[in-house]
Amino acid sequence: AQSVTQLGSHVSVSEGALVLLRCNYSSSVPPYLFWYVQYPNQGLQLLLKYTTGATLVKGINGFEAEFKKSETSFHLTKPSAHMSDAAEYFCAVRAGNNRKLIWGLGTSLAVNP
């Protein structure tokens, strides 16, 4: 069965610091991997996704993630945090022909001035 683990339910960084949000997955077939962001009182929107090809994926708002098959990881990074990055971040995996996405529990990112 597929699963997603997001390490750290809450992460706090200073403005301008590196953002690193961790996501590990398990899958018996090549996965499709997603990062979504949810700003307060809003729905989710796609930040980036990996399906095939280049393992370093760039998304919106300066975020990127690297698919590492050997580590079964898809960590999300941003070189310099901005106050507007404060939000909830969700990692998800779709494996094989499974119609559904398997979601992590989310990581709440706080950015301190």
Added chain:
Amino acid sequence: DVKVTQSSRYLVKRTGEKVFLECVQDMDHENMFWYRQDPGLGLRLIYFSYDVKMKEKGDIPEGYSVSREKKERFSLILESASTNQTSMYLCASSFLAGQETQYFGPGTRLLVL
């Protein structure tokens, strides 16, 4: 831009009432999803639909039903609302389940008294 709209942002209902949550998408997506989001539990899939009049149970279908009479509209029904159904409800749609991006509505925050 893809637009997914939900009928209400906030809803207050009484225990035992029948509740309808409606979702409309304007991109001719085949697939539509209903999730509930609770603190610490992430997103949990209630039901999804991959075609008109077609539906599949998600992970937590108990106490809910759905209706999809038209491609653009997917309704979630709480047959007899209970306090443990107080939650944020999120609707999403996509072209191909799991392979393509899921687009989310803004959510409906339901309070059952």
